[in-house]
Amino acid sequence: MRFKDWATRVLLISLMFAALIMVLLIGRGTKLHNNQITTYHPSNPRVTAWSQYPQVQFQSAKEPEKKTQRVIKSPVKTNKPLARYVTTQAFAHYRPNYQVASVDPSNYGERYTQDVNGIIVNNQPIVVLHETGYSASSAINFFQVAHNDESVQASYHALVKLDGVVVYLVPPEKRAFGAANSVFETPEGVETVQTNPNLPASVNNFAYHVSLETPPDSYDASSQQTHSGYTEAQYKSLAWLIAQSQVPDYRITTHHLVDRSGKKVDPINFDGRKFLSLLNTFRQVRPIYRVSK
Template identity: 85%
Template structure:
């Protein structure tokens, strides 16, 4: 074989290999384009903004750059409406967090209609509770399957004595935190019946968050014998709720919404301290809309 023929064949084979490599690289680039991998893959995935608190760590800068649910005006007007944004104090506070699974029997979907087929569109409320015993005992109970609908129970989140936030039920789901309950607010009496065999409740539009009861207050039912909650719990509670678009006047307690006459929690809760912290972690920003 002459040298020129051998060189030609080598050149052709080299070109074929180069073409194959180019094709493989193009295919890999296309795959990466459709399946991007970010440097934050090991961190909790950021979800879309919701009126309810979110299971994530959001900075004030992040929230200012995201489209958020606004507090809507009931009529078209040039008057300002508003939205909540988090503050630098919120960005600087970083509570520990845990995620615990809840048995599917202890929570459900949020319904668009009540048992009579009537559409429901209640604005969210936040209901504050306390666990009664330790945080671990509450989580253990939620993780056990309950077929008896009168026993099923859960919170969306709870806050331990050290301020750790435990995420339980996703905010878009309906937690079973208040069985027989009614919210009496500025827009009138609100409750939704989703089960014909059970009393109506606020669960369909409520976000339930509970404070861990201090050990010396187990079984306590009075302010005199209840030692109250820690500073870390108040801060983490305010931090969590600051991530929501729920107005202050739609934040309530289990005791206030309960219609069974049995619920008195959260006992010895300092509402003024909580609201002062909440107003530290979020603020109202007016937005002007031009009527059409």
């Protein structure tokens, strides 16, 4: 091979490597900034949905008033049996598209270990279901604007668009401002935490907030008669998202049920039976035993 031909090939290879390096640098420079939404295909593994959310010791697969716990006999001596949720094949086969949208830091905060009086709080997580009221984009735009007024600050951890796309907003380990002046009722009493002396107590400190996008024909709807409901894709993606948590069925609630302002009615026309049926196809209970020493 002549020196001229050899040099030409070396130059071409060098140019190819230089182009590749430029592409990689440009890719790193286009990370998510404020007021941007990044869309991903379900095969992209960059997002870990919300498995980071604090794990919950599963109490019962039945209603909360049924306090008996499912016990499976074992030849091995064990302590108190525990169980956890595991996802199913149906979960693995359904992979919704997702997006990641930034939220202004003024609209979310840290989860507290103590309330305003210094009392240690250790509430088990709950899931609170909402709806946007208007389009998903309008909600996201609001969350991306800085709000100095603490009574206006608001956010969800995630929302589900009409087409089933899951939008991740606030990291699960953070406290989203989804339900001011709120209480979660249980057979053992009420749960709420006050983290700001100037605002009413709320469930935000132990809640994971998920919202469904409101259908266009139901903007400003205030009753079931004026609300057309949600899409099949929304129900499936919502169940898929929550199936990744360890929050039991009876600690999944709605904004309407936890609200104490008397103003919140969302999510309107939500089919709880359909949702729970899908959720139970996406996850199942698996007992865990700890061997006594």
